[in-house]
Every structure is written in structure tokens, then in C-alpha cells.
Amino acid sequence: MDKPLKYAVFGAGSWATAIVKMLSENLDEIGWYMRSVYTKEHLLREQHNPNYLSSVEFHLDQLKLSNDINEVADYADVLIFVIPSAFIYSELEKLNIDISNKTIVSAIKGIVPETELLVGEHFHDVYKVPYENIAVIAGPCHAEEVALERLSYLTISCADQQKASHIAHSLSSDYIKTTISDDVIGIEYAVMLKNIYAIAAGIAHGLGYGDNFQSVLMSNAAREMKRFIKKVHKMKRNINNSAYLGDLLVTGYSVFSRNRMFGNMIGKGYTVKSAQMEMNMVAEGYYATKSAHELNLKNAKKTQMPIINAVYEVLYENKNPKKVFKKLTEKLD
Numbered sequence: 001m002d003k004p005l006k007y008a009v010f011g012a013g014s015w016a017t018a019i020v021k022m023l024s025e026n027l028d029e030i031g032w033y034m035r036s037v038y039t040k041e042h043l044l045r046e047q048h049n050p051n052y053l054s055s056v057e058f059h060l061d062q063l064k065l066s067n068d069i070n071e072v073a074d075y076a077d078v079l080i081f082v083i084p085s086a087f088i089y090s091e092l093e094k095l096n097i098d099i100s101n102k103t104i105v106s107a108i109k110g111i112v113p114e115t116e117l118l119v120g121e122h123f124h125d126v127y128k129v130p131y132e133n134i135a136v137i138a139g140p141c142h143a144e145e146v147a148l149e150r151l152s153y154l155t156i157s158c159a160d161q162q163k164a165s166h167i168a169h170s171l172s173s174d175y176i177k178t179t180i181s182d183d184v185i186g187i188e189y190a191v192m193l194k195n196i197y198a199i200a201a202g203i204a205h206g207l208g209y210g211d212n213f214q215s216v217l218m219s220n221a222a223r224e225m226k227r228f229i230k231k232v233h234k235m236k237r238n239i240n241n242s243a244y245l246g247d248l249l250v251t252g253y254s255v256f257s258r259n260r261m262f263g264n265m266i267g268k269g270y271t272v273k274s275a276q277m278e279m280n281m282v283a284e285g286y287y288a289t290k291s292a293h294e295l296n297l298k299n300a301k302k303t304q305m306p307i308i309n310a311v312y313e314v315l316y317e318n319k320n321p322k323k324v325f326k327k328l329t330e331k332l333d
Helices: 014-024 037-046 069-075 085-092 119-127 143-147 161-171 184-207 211-232 242-253 258-267 272-278 284-298 306-316 321-329
Strands: 007-010 030-033 063-066 078-081 103-106 134-138 152-158 176-181
Touching: 007 014, 007 069, 014 030, 014 143, 014 161, 030 069, 037 063, 063 069, 085 119, 085 284, 103 119, 103 161, 119 134, 119 184, 134 161, 134 184, 152 161, 152 184, 152 242, 161 176, 176 242, 184 211, 184 242, 184 258, 184 284, 184 306, 184 321, 211 242, 211 284, 211 306, 242 258, 258 272, 258 284, 258 306, 284 306, 306 321
Parallel strands: 007 030, 007 078, 030 063, 078 103, 103 134, 152 176
Antiparallel strands: 134 152
């Protein structure tokens, strides 16, 4: 009989902590890499993450904790990366073991800035991981609701459907329902783009726009997402499925959305730097905005994406949010 696959999670933020919680419902042992020695020592002492989802208590006999990325990568067969895209490149540079034979799962919501590649593409090009060994986790699912064990849904996407099913089974529980998909690239882009649209929703809220406008904004965002993904990766997909539209809606509307929170602060007059300093978590959409904007500029036939352009103007060109969004309202329908 085949030995059970060993899983490991890389990262110590709220989503990483939530994924470890999900895995702990099904697995006897989980590897967990975290950069912070303090976080590791606190977890060993108090049984919870001191910084994120501190209400979640872990059974320490289930966790193989380490501050050594190579130790954890060597231990596991399935490596789930939940390190923010802005920091994944520097963390991966610490690897000195071959991971090309591992199954790599990205729960990262963005493009690797240094290579301008999707996380899956980065692992394929730099670490020679075959595409059939690369998977993506998508929502709609907030870490905070996982901590509360509220019913949530995940989509696991992988070219190898057997691997997708195994990962989905390892994450499933009474409060986590899972489906599988083969649209790895499309879902990875959707996971990145929805954070930009959530920033737009936050900016609009901070500026005083109401629910009527928010509904129009999200409707246009769904269509803009469809155009963008179709341009970069054309295949048959239903953009109304939960992995695309559902994840977009929860990120745009939820009080747990860090990207919406970030945008709301910008709309209320915070500078980008001051908003980043006040937030305790990384707003992935900030980095994704630049990546999506630059990616579209490189396309021979540019996609019409007024919402992403508006967010880019506010965040990277320091334009007045009120004036930018006034112009945006004329471009939506």
C-alpha cells in the first residue's frame, strides 16, 4: 500500500494559518514553515499563532514546525505556499534542495514581481516543476471564517485531476466544501485580479459611493476580469463559477477583506504608505495592480480595463481618488 502523502504549509499569515487548520482536520502531521522564530516559539508555548487567527488552537503533536525552509520542503510531498507574492522570491532563494519532484500548491494571490510570472509559472521556469505538478487554491473563502468554522468553499485547480482531488480531500471537512478544476492559469489570474477590484470597491466606499454604485462596479469588474483572462489564457470557462465570480464578490464586499480595507483607507484620504503602515496584513492587490497594468501594456491588443487603470492611477501615479473615480463612473454601465 502506498504511503500517505506528507503536506507542508509555507507562511505564517492568516491564510496560511487557516490552511493548516483545514489540513489538521484530516492529517496526522503537517509541516509548517515560518520565518519568524518568535512566532514559532509562541506557537509551541501557547498553541496558537500570536499574530493571526489567535483564536485557533492547534494540537502540537500534529505540527512539524521549523524556521528552516529546506527542512520543511524536504519533509513534505505536497508543498503549499502562502507567502505574499511580494516576498515569495526572496524566501524561495533560500531553497537549496531540488523540489522539481514535489507537488506545488499556490495559495498566493499575485504575480512574482521580480520575474513578472504567475506563481505557478515561476515554479515551472525557475524550479523546473512540471505543470501537472502545480495546483492553485481559490475561494471564495476568508481565513477569519475558517477560524470560526463557518461554511466555506474552495476550488482546487490542477492539470492532473487526480492530484487536485487528493488536495481537495485533504482540505475538506464539515465546514469546508471543495470542487476541482483544470483551469490553473485562469483561476490564478482571477485570484490576483479580484484583489484589485476589492481595492476599487474600498476606494469607492471611502469616497462615499453607495450600494447602487458598488453593484455596478462589481458587475463591470466581473466583465473586465473575463476580458482580461480570456486575453491571456483562452479556454472554455464559466466566469460565473465560484472560483471567479464568488471569490470576486466576497473579496469586494466582505468586512474581512484586507484589500477592501486598504482601498477604503485610500478613499478616506490616507496615502498609500500610511495605509500600508497602519494595516497589520499585506494587501496583495497593491502589488497585483502594477503587475496587471504592466501585463496589459505589453499585449499587442490591449484589453479595456478601466477599473484596473483607475486603481493604478490612484496607487502608482498619486492621482486624486475623487477625480479618478468621477471619470470612472462615466465609463461603467
